Amino acid sequence: MIEELIDRAAAEDDSAIEELTVIADSDPEKLAPYLGSLLDRDVLWPGKLYRAADADVVRRVVERIDGGGTPDRLNHLLIILAHTAHPLAESAMRRWSTHPPAGADKLYVGVLDYAREGGWTVGPDGRRRDLCGGTAYLWMMREAPRRADGGTCPWCTSPLWIAAELDTADPAVGAALAHTGWSGRLVIETCHFCACYATLYSQVTPAGTTAWWAGNTRPDYLGSLEAEDPPSLTPIPGAVRHSPYQASAWDRGGSTMGGRPDWIQDAEHPDCPGCGQPMDYVGLIGGADLDEYGEGAYYLHLHQPCGFAAVNYQQS
Numbered sequence: 553m554i555e556e557l558i559d560r561a562a563a564e565d566d567s568a569i570e571e572l573t574v575i576a577d578s579d580p581e582k583l584a585p586y587l588g589s590l591l592d593r594d595v596l597w598p599g600k601l602y603r604a605a606d607a608d609v610v611r612r613v614v615e616r617i618d619g620g621g622t623p624d625r626l627n628h629l630l631i632i633l634a635h636t637a638h639p640l641a642e643s644a645m646r647r648w649s650t651h652p653p654a655g656a657d658k659l660y661v662g663v664l665d666y667a668r669e670g671g672w673t674v675g676p677d678g679r680r681r682d683l684c685g686g687t688a689y690l691w692m693m694r695e696a697p698r699r700a701d702g703g704t705c706p707w708c709t710s711p712l713w714i715a716a717e718l719d720t721a722d723p724a725v726g727a728a729l730a731h732t733g734w735s736g737r738l739v740i741e742t743c744h745f746c747a748c749y750a751t752l753y754s755q756v757t758p759a760g761t762t763a764w765w766a767g768n769t770r771p772d773y774l775g776s777l778e779a780e781d782p783p784s785l786t787p788i789p790g791a792v793r794h795s796p797y798q799a800s801a802w803d804r805g806g807s808t809m810g811g812r813p814d815w816i817q818d819a820e821h822p823d824c825p826g827c828g829q830p831m832d833y834v835g836l837i838g839g840a841d842l843d844e845y846g847e848g849a850y851y852l853h854l855h856q857p858c859g860f861a862a863v864n865y866q867q868s
């Protein structure tokens with residue numbers, strides 16, 4: 553069945569690629585024995601198909617980049633390597649960051665910045681850091697009456713929206729946030745409207761306090777704005793997901809705490825205002841779960857050492 557999908561994918565059948573993507577999200581290991589043949593057939597997109605690539609496949613991708621024969625495919629090949637997060641991929645990407653491969657002059661970001669597509673980064677200390685967790689839970693929406701003492705957005709005066717109210721005392725929350733190092737309560741408050749136009753940062757503490765960050769920069773093109781009511785919903789953790797890759801930014805029921813983000817556009821792990829390093833990923837709330845006609849997705853982030861949370865938004 554997978555062989556047949558690969559045949560169709562090689563003939564640029566979008567529905568076959570979609571089916572392979574569903575397998576890559578729900579059970580990536582299932583594709584592992586077939587990734588060599590996928591590479592042979594030059595099916596390089598989407599890169600997440602290669603999540604479970606073994607050393608052999610990773611080595612072949614690295615050799616193809618080093619060979620320099622297809623510099624126009626460098627972008628796709630680097631995204632594949634980022635998704636594998638394999639040590640061989642990491643060491644090649646480190647090497648190329650100082651000795652760029654053929655085609656690197658056409659890239660929009662540095663070779664090592666591609667790591668973020670796979671949810672990891674190399675810190676200033678030279679050590680690798682995973683930005684995402686290995687365990688994911690369904691996020692279910694529940695009605696949340698607005699707090700009488702709630703703040704308003706300094707830009708548009710809308711009441712702020714509690715995008716998440718978490719406590720690591722809940723074992724599910726503790727597991728989903730383990731990679732962040734957070735311990736205690738975590739309230740992530742944002743403006744549901746302005747977050748669609750700029751990454752909004754807040755300062756948070758394990759006591760559950762949250763405050764709008766004074767350094768948030770309003771985009772010039774946001775003119776005068778009218779207040780809008782935020783969603784009346786806030787997420788609560790549900791069942792554990794079968795794999796950490798099952799968030800969906802598109803489908804109803806796709807909202808997910810922990811695991812890996814389903815980016816609609818390129819990966820966008822925001823940089824922490826405190827230290828400049830990419831923040832850890834917390835979860836995704838799909839527009840489809842907030843509103844019948846909702847679209848796009850809100851992505852939640854945290855940097856525990858600096859006490860910053862962030863919310864950004866993507867749509868197609």
Ligand SMILES: [Zn+2]
Pocket residue numbers: 705706707708709710743744745746747
């Ligand atoms: Zn606002």
Ligand SMILES: [Zn+2]
Pocket residue numbers: 824825826827828829855857858860
């Ligand atoms: Zn920081």
